[in-house]
Amino acid sequence: MVNSRVLVTRYGGTEVLQITEEPLRKTRGNEVRIKVECSGVALADLMRREGFYPGSPQPPFTPGYDAVGIIDDCGEDVMQYAIGDRVAVFFNGVGGYASFMYAQEDEVIPVPDSVEPANAVSILLNYVTAYQMLHRFAKVSKGDRVLIHGASGGVGTALLELGRLAQLQMYGTASANKHPIVVSYGATAIDYRREDFVEVLAHQAPDGMNAVFDPIGGKNWDRSMQTLHRSGTFIGYGYTSVFEEGSATDWSVRWRTLTEAKTTETGNPVHLYSVTALKQEKPEWFLEDVRHLFSLLEKGELRPLISHRIPFREVAVAHELLAGTQTAGKIVLVHP
Structure with a gap:
């Protein structure tokens, strides 16, 4: 072979x-x-x-x-x-x-024997990332308002599904053709191409977001921080803007700067999340969270x-x- x-x-x-x-x-x-x-x-x-x-x-x-x-x-x-x-x-x-x-x-x-392989593989990166950001870092509670960028993606849909289980008020940015998916999880969809999410949220949720999850980076991070409640948490977990602007060096510098600062300019908590870094630092968390998510999958409470x-x-x-x-x-x- x-x-x-x-x-x-x-x-x-x-x-x-x-x-x-x-x-x-x-x-x-x-x-x-x-x-x-x-x-x-x-x-x-x-x-x-x-x-x-x-x-x-x-x-x-x-x-x-x-x-x-x-x-x-x-x-x-x-x-x-x-x-x-x-x-x-x-x-x-x-x-x-x-x-x-x-x-x-x-x-x-x-x-688990009853878990289909494609569903199982969805848990390892996407759902562990979403679960740890929601519960290990943002520490969300029922009724919290959250903004999810890239809401129709792999991690985005995991955040939506886990957010629905946690009974959060969710807002998700996505292109218009994917709004039905975002809405199906009980979230409010925002068209990032035709709408300014900062303005939309200023009207729809003037008290601000309890947590923002942003994998885009660049200027989007700065604008996401503007939507936070005075005690809200910003979590960055990627830098997809590198495909269109900047470089890996820009990404590294911004990541390091915010990691050291630990807060936004207005004092909101900042976490820059890497599933691989956290797995190395806290391997017991990774195993615990995978097993918990597999149990939810077995019960039919998750459908990746x-x-x-x-x-x-x-x-x-x-x-x-x-x-x-x-x-x-x-x-x-x-x-x-």
């Missing part, structure tokens, strides 16, 4: 994505080998492919955060798992686009929005779809 992996051969567009094949090796020690069923696709994958993400690895590298699959080989010291077990694994943004992967026993998370299921070898199509404006929710690579 061989392992197929996606390689970013140089920084650039989808033409730099290539699939390479290599022989599989046996596991050893506490290792398990996982035959992947689904890999998640994220905007940060596109940023790393372009070389925009701060600290992007030098090509060639395999992108990807999250994967779910079946253990097909175990090292001699593995005690908790057996061949045939379905598990999830989360990487630091590199390694997920592969048909087989190796992980240490303590790096994998069991997936899967935009597209793309065959693994059509990874360039997945990237093109995510870079466009027609997708909503999570894009998943499906392995044969």
